[in-house]
Amino acid sequence: MRNPLKLRKNKSFDYAPRYYKGEGNPYKIEHKLDKFRSTAQPNRGLKNKFRSAMDDLNTEGDKNMKLRFAIIIAVLVLLFLFIIDFDLSIFLNP
Known part of the structure; x- marks a missing residue:
């Protein structure tokens, strides 16, 4: 039986297009600033x-x-x- 409190990680596939000459995977969904954000990384555990x-x-x-x-x-x-x-005149002294 699986632990209901533990989250599963999504499956990832390393698909590379045949005629793509660039660097890395063009279909990888990642924001430009994710490497600078502390909340973007999956940090597991309370500690x-x-x-x-x-x-x-x-x-x-x-x-x-x-x-x-x-x-x-x-x-x-x-x-x-x-x-x-x-x-607002109640806040002013008469």
Whole structure:
């Protein structure tokens, strides 16, 4: 009996066209940036998933990402409050 929690890997076939002169397989489906993504590789097991999550946490992204994210959230909240016709004068001191 197979283990129901273990995922099967898809079958892969090494088909090479007869008259193709290029390098590698032209029918291989792979994104150009997959080799730079940490989530594209199949990491099996809880330990490997935790390790890749910690690596992603430790890598620093764009310096202004948090500021940009906060500005976008603030604009969306203000837009939502404008749509529901919320009175913003309660936040101002009379």
